[in-house]
Amino acid sequence: MIPLSGRYIPKPGDVVVGTVTDVQTTFWLLDIGAPRWAPLHMTGTPWKIDVGETDRYLGVGDSVVVQVESLEATGRIGVTMNGEGLGKLEGGTIVRISPARIPRVVGRGGSMIQTITGQTGARVAIGQNGRIWVDGDAEAIRRVTEVLRMIEANGQRSGLTGRVESYLLATTPTGERGASGPIPPEDREPGPGDGADGAPDEPAWGGDSADPSSFGPADE
Secondary structure: OEEOOOOOOOOOOOEEEEEEEEEOOOEEEEEOOOOOOEEEEHHHOOOOOOOOOHHHOOOOOOEEEEEEEEEOOOOOEEEEOOOOOOEEEOOOEEEEOOHHHHHHHHOHHHHHHHHHHHHHOOEEEEOOOOEEEEEOOHHHHHHHHHHHHHHHHHOOOOOHHHHHHHHHHHOOOOOOOOOOOOOOHHHOOOOOOOOOOOOOOOOOEEOOOOOHHHHOOOOO
16 A cells, blocks of 8 residues: 555545455454544445355455445444445555545546556546555556656646646657547646536546546536
């Protein structure tokens, strides 16, 4: 895991990326970047699991995409893996940024994340908790992580889209070209004061299976 900053405050309906920190006979404890760990019960998964067999499905260090179902008065965070787009993430690296920067990572209509994945070939899953799963070869992961650092540090400054595009083009391996070109002007992420603080309703998935409809509403 590569921490960049921030603490996440969950709310029901959020789709987040979590990491298994402990395995019990009927549930797993997940670190989702919140003040408390979130238990994922075996009944909250698409698997048919017998008591005591949880470690056959998820182990410490595994990453998952889950949805926050409830927040109890005790502070307990209820999560589920049942639902479209939820499940276990295989391999990859988790990068953590401030949840407030997630709309800038996604971009208007998914334009920013599509450019990032198209130029690097990486697969990316973005949670509303600021946890971003990145998978691909070592160079692709390095380039995506560097872009996320840029967004984390410059999220409130104008010209961010241009900086990201310039970096990705400058670091493209010789003989390779990304699947996405520069972000069209009409799809560019708005700058400070232009409504750039909206939040996507769903995590963004990048890579070969990227679908703009999964990136949440545009920041307008």
